[in-house]
Amino acid sequence: MGRFTDDMTQLRTNLDSSRENRVAQQNARISGVSAQIADFASTRARNGQRDANARATFVAGNANNVNRMLNTFHHLHQLMGKQSRDERAAFVNGVARQTRSLLNGFHAAHTSMAKHSAKERAHFVGNNRKTIGAFINEASQDRAGAHAVFFGTAKKKAAFLV
Helix, strand or coil: CHHHHHHHHHHHHHHHHHHHHHHHHHHHHHHHHHHHHHHHHHHHHHHHHHHHHHHHHHHHHHHHHHHHHHHHHHHHHHHHHHHHHHHHHHHHHHHHHHHHHHHHHHHHHHHHHHHHCHHHHHHHHHHHHHHHHHHHHHHHHHHHHHHHHHHCCHHHHHHHHC
């Protein structure tokens, strides 16, 4: 049994040695992972601070750019508004001049037409006066004749009608 006991002792020694090696490797891995985690945490903290500063700089730069753009837009808007105001005033003044010119032309044409057509109007009014006077006389004579027929004064009026 000596050999068997020796083999068992040898196996026990190998198992203990193997376990110690595994524990040592496991402890080495644990310390390595712990060191990596600590390094990662410190790197992350440094990078986080640096990234926070970069983000703050980026946001501040964007805010400045937006403010600059808004100021430029406002300035251009003011310039365009002033230019549009001036253009509108010039347009209105131009339309007013054209309207005055047209009104003066219409007035001159009306005055000229009135002078040229005065004789024609006078002739027309005279003809209307004669025609209307003739109609009035004719209606008056017809009424007098009808009155004479109905009321018996036909002999006196008949001489007047002729």
